[in-house]
Amino acid sequence: MENEQLSQSILITGGTGFAGRHLIQALLDQGFQQIHTTHFGQAPLPEVCKDTHVMIHNVNLTDPAAVAELVQKTQPAQIYHLASFAAVGKSFEQAEPLLQNNIMLQLHVLNAVQHHAPTARVLIIGSAEEYGRVPAGLDGRKIDESFPFNPVNPYAVTKVTQDLLAQAFYFSFDLQVLRVRPFNHIGEGQSPEFVIPAFASQVAAVEKGKQDVIKVGNLSSVRDFTDVKDMVQAYVTVMNKGKVGDVYNIGSGRGWKIGEVLDMLLAHSTQKIKVEVDQTRLRPSDVEYFVADATKVQALGWSAQIPLSETLERILNEWREKV
Amino acid sequence: MENEQLSQSILITGGTGFAGRHLIQALLDQGFQQIHTTHFGQAPLPEVCKDTHVMIHNVNLTDPAAVAELVQKTQPAQIYHLASFAAVGKSFEQAEPLLQNNIMLQLHVLNAVQHHAPTARVLIIGSAEEYGRVPAGLDGRKIDESFPFNPVNPYAVTKVTQDLLAQAFYFSFDLQVLRVRPFNHIGEGQSPEFVIPAFASQVAAVEKGKQDVIKVGNLSSVRDFTDVKDMVQAYVTVMNKGKVGDVYNIGSGRGWKIGEVLDMLLAHSTQKIKVEVDQTRLRPSDVEYFVADATKVQALGWSAQIPLSETLERILNEWREKV
Numbered sequence: 001m002e003n004e005q006l007s008q009s010i011l012i013t014g015g016t017g018f019a020g021r022h023l024i025q026a027l028l029d030q031g032f033q034q035i036h037t038t039h040f041g042q043a044p045l046p047e048v049c050k051d052t053h054v055m056i057h058n059v060n061l062t063d064p065a066a067v068a069e070l071v072q073k074t075q076p077a078q079i080y081h082l083a084s085f086a087a088v089g090k091s092f093e094q095a096e097p098l099l100q101n102n103i104m105l106q107l108h109v110l111n112a113v114q115h116h117a118p119t120a121r122v123l124i125i126g127s128a129e130e131y132g133r134v135p136a137g138l139d140g141r142k143i144d145e146s147f148p149f150n151p152v153n154p155y156a157v158t159k160v161t162q163d164l165l166a167q168a169f170y171f172s173f174d175l176q177v178l179r180v181r182p183f184n185h186i187g188e189g190q191s192p193e194f195v196i197p198a199f200a201s202q203v204a205a206v207e208k209g210k211q212d213v214i215k216v217g218n219l220s221s222v223r224d225f226t227d228v229k230d231m232v233q234a235y236v237t238v239m240n241k242g243k244v245g246d247v248y249n250i251g252s253g254r255g256w257k258i259g260e261v262l263d264m265l266l267a268h269s270t271q272k273i274k275v276e277v278d279q280t281r282l283r284p285s286d287v288e289y290f291v292a293d294a295t296k297v298q299a300l301g302w303s304a305q306i307p308l309s310e311t312l313e314r315i316l317n318e319w320r321e322k323v
Numbered sequence: 324m325e326n327e328q329l330s331q332s333i334l335i336t337g338g339t340g341f342a343g344r345h346l347i348q349a350l351l352d353q354g355f356q357q358i359h360t361t362h363f364g365q366a367p368l369p370e371v372c373k374d375t376h377v378m379i380h381n382v383n384l385t386d387p388a389a390v391a392e393l394v395q396k397t398q399p400a401q402i403y404h405l406a407s408f409a410a411v412g413k414s415f416e417q418a419e420p421l422l423q424n425n426i427m428l429q430l431h432v433l434n435a436v437q438h439h440a441p442t443a444r445v446l447i448i449g450s451a452e453e454y455g456r457v458p459a460g461l462d463g464r465k466i467d468e469s470f471p472f473n474p475v476n477p478y479a480v481t482k483v484t485q486d487l488l489a490q491a492f493y494f495s496f497d498l499q500v501l502r503v504r505p506f507n508h509i510g511e512g513q514s515p516e517f518v519i520p521a522f523a524s525q526v527a528a529v530e531k532g533k534q535d536v537i538k539v540g541n542l543s544s545v546r547d548f549t550d551v552k553d554m555v556q557a558y559v560t561v562m563n564k565g566k567v568g569d570v571y572n573i574g575s576g577r578g579w580k581i582g583e584v585l586d587m588l589l590a591h592s593t594q595k596i597k598v599e600v601d602q603t604r605l606r607p608s609d610v611e612y613f614v615a616d617a618t619k620v621q622a623l624g625w626s627a628q629i630p631l632s633e634t635l636e637r638i639l640n641e642w643r644e645k646v
Binding site: 064092095096099100103104107111132133146148149150151152153154156157160161164165167168171172 | 387415418419422423426427430434455456469471472473474475476477479480483484487488490491494495
């Protein structure tokens with residue numbers, strides 16, 4: 001990176017969340033000196049946010065005036081819009097706040113950029129879940145960016161809405177919008193609502209004698225798991241090298257059965273651990289095969305680097321400390 | 324229709340709006356005896372709503388409890404969800420209420436159906452604008468249901484969201500959802516925010532000496548115009564004969580340049596009328612070619628019947644009385 005670039009203002013919404021804290025670390029490692037992030041609510045700040053190059057803004061992103069003021073004040077050259085409500089498992093019960101928050105946040109950010117930082121590059125975080133149920137004719141194929149949207153839950157619908165709303169602002173006002181659709185990503189700091197930390201936290205609990213068996217849902221689904229550290233590098237790559245207006249799937253391009261991942265995780269434990277299928281963990285309309293065709297983002301020079309087994313061990317160690 | 328069917332409860336949201344009043348008329352003409360419609364606000368009721376078979380419910384559809392109560396009380400066998408905020412021309416300025424209203428209304432209706440009328444057939448009204456900017460490779464082709472979503476304004480984004488949210492409820496809970504994506508439809512009762520009534524109202528005003536010239540926007544765009552009376556027949560056809568979970572484009576399948584339609588309208592006037600292009604009427608990211616491939620809905624037995632010239636004359640006569 002050029003020195004000039006490193007002193008530019010970078011704004012991250014939701015930088016204190018799961019992917020956000022890893023993104024901040026990655027940007028600090030690259031030498032960025034002016035990283036602004038929003039933080040709202042009572043959750044403690046992650047360690048990385050205590051760096052002197054990280055500025056914390058207590059902003060409620062559901063308030064359009066507050067978002068406008070933030071963008072005006074920080075004058076970012078780049079905005080990573082990560083803030084999002086991600087309760088996939090309770091997506092139908094929580095449909096109203098999900099739709100409300102994710103869509104309105106996206107609108108407020110786009111409006112603020114249009115009026116206060118119209119030349120900023122803005123990275124919009126969609127989701128592989130936008131593709132949802134793969135049509136019969138495409139079944140078992142790796143998913144490229146031209147696959148149709150068939151989201152199966154309200155969370156995934158909000159991601160399509162964010163994606164297309166951002167594109168509409170690009171079409172109409174030439175905003176410097178870039179979009180990504182990340183496939184599953186895992187690492188430290190992820191909520192145990194998601195499948196891998198749900199497994200890891202239970203393995204750690206069994207190791208400490210706090211529970212007898214680990215309970216799991218659907219083990220046959222195939223997913224494309226990327227280390228969150230690799231994922232945020234992809235965000236930085238698309239932000240800096242992507243084509244404005246375009247969209248990029250992000251994933252390793254390799255599929256793993258959830259059951260295989262569980263076995264790999266269990267292999268990191270010295271104990272013999274019993275597994276029990278819990279019907280209540282089976283979500284309605286779960287998608288069976290979900291692997292990225294990552295050709296487009298790979299053409300920008302990014303690819304997943306960290307072996308899955310290494311990521312799983314880190315996650316298990318995190319939960320051994322927490323449980 | 325069977326007698327049994329004709330006595331079933333039908334619920335229309337937004338039945339007092341533009342398409343709604345024509346739909347009510349069509350259902351009354353077919354002999355339906357129990358038509359419930361919502362009405363909110365101070366606008367006078369259309370004439371057709373004074374029929375004894377039409378029940379008016381003063382319900383604010385943004386209130387989820389009120390929507391639930393309405394569905395529980397009316398126990399509809401069929402629901403036509405027409406209520407929608409449709410300010411296309413001011414879509415960016417009004418993005419927040421557009422997103423808010425159209426998406427939340429859709430969620431409330433789906434939730435109410437799931438909990439209080441899970442076997443009801445529900446028709447969701449999307450829009451051809453969901454397709455938006457046609458990708459280069461498909462340019463100039465008639466638009467079928469597999470075209471990608473590239474909406475160019477927030478209104479069109481809300482229609483994608485409604486469409487996909489309804490589909491997610493179908494995927495997850497087997498709700499009897501049917502979806503349509505209507506292309507431009509015109510007729511009496513349409514707001515002069517839309518292009519044809521905007522033309523017709525001005526022609527009428529010139530005829531009465533109230534203005535000198537008529538002001539127009541983009542005349543080169545090609546659109547597929549369907550008479551609203553034909554359009555609502557398509558809704559009834561899809562509701563009764565469509566495949567649950569499926570989606571149908573609705574349009575005549577014939578393209579007209581806006582300029583041709585204007586000429587046809589001017590031909591219904593005995594006066595020589597001057598036309599002036601007004602830059603402020605050109606909307607950002609207007610879509611050039613927009614014609615339905617109506618094969619799928621035609622296979623259900625529907626096709627557009629009313630000649631465009633006849634529709635235009637009716638609209639002009641409406642405005643001659645109003646202006």
